[in-house]
Amino acid sequence: MISEARSVLLLLFGGALLRISLSDVYLRYVKAGVRPLLIAAGAILVVIALVTLFRELFQPRTHDHDHDEGDAHGHKHGGGVVAWLLVLPVLAIFLIGPPALGSYAAGRTGTAVAAKSQYPPLPAGNPVPVTLLDYASRAIWDQGLSLNSRHLLLTGFASPRPGGGFYLTRMVITCCAADALPIKIEMRGNVPDGLSANTWLNVVGTYVPGTDVDPLNRQPIPFVSVASAKRIAAPEEVYE
Missing domain, CATH: 2.40.50 (OB fold (Dihydrolipoamide Acetyltransferase, E2P))
Structure with a gap:
């Protein structure tokens, strides 16, 4: 679960970069000349996220025996929930774009x-x-x-x-x-x-x-x- 959350977070972050850099929103944060770098960085992050997510979802995994045994003894892993919470700040970029600095x-x-x-x-x-x-x-x-x-x-x-x-x-x-x-x-x-x-x-x-x-x-x-x-x-x- 943590791996999937990490991939989704990377995908959202790359998408957010592309969203702001392909519009004029990026001018609230950086100079105009930085636009090509933002587009390139966003595209690279999206590609890496999609490749990683595909591998996590569709390729068979090798299960760790010790890890499975630990789960069988009742150990609970809450890292997945925490990892998904990291998605919230990235979603805020999509939903609420911070304005440019003002008075x-x-x-x-x-x-x-x-x-x-x-x-x-x-x-x-x-x-x-x-x-x-x-x-x-x-x-x-x-x-x-x-x-x-x-x-x-x-x-x-x-x-x-x-x-x-x-x-x-x-x-x-x-x-x-x-x-x-x-x-x-x-x-x-x-x-x-x-x-x-x-x-x-x-x-x-x-x-x-x-x-x-x-x-x-x-x-x-x-x-x-x-x-x-x-x-x-x-x-x-x-x-x-």
Whole structure:
């Protein structure tokens, strides 16, 4: 029984990998470039599970005499039940897919700041799309020199600011959600009324000198003056 449970568990786990990697669900957990590896890993696990399960169910087994004798003396083996219970967490992946990280995670982690060696002029366009990481980097380390006099289009979700107001936030990952860190930009100006946490926004705004301080890690948080903000659905790639 334990062998069958192990095979079924492996089959479900491989199936779960294929399910999330063949849809956009995997983007909640890893970067887009990891998709081929997830598909390959899921397919390999499914094949191994099917081969193992076939052998367990249809090929004759060699019974261990000592094991059978032990059973004849009344020994009970409960490992099979425990093994089947391991299937439950995998079933949860099929039935309840954990959402992408949002304002809850951002509110418990200090803002990330990253400096570049150089800050070239922004591309043409009005407004010009800029990632939150690029905006924060230019605003903090370049003192906004490459942002001045430009209208900028920023996309992120609202996360509550301690003391009132909201940050425009985006989680940044290196490879997966386990290493995610938030980029926070304090919104000032024409911030929408009735805003709630995790509301995704397209914000058109301009650079504002100065910074706030994140109370969680004492790192600087730049400002943006909001000219207009539009509520949007969460993008397919929620992480930067």
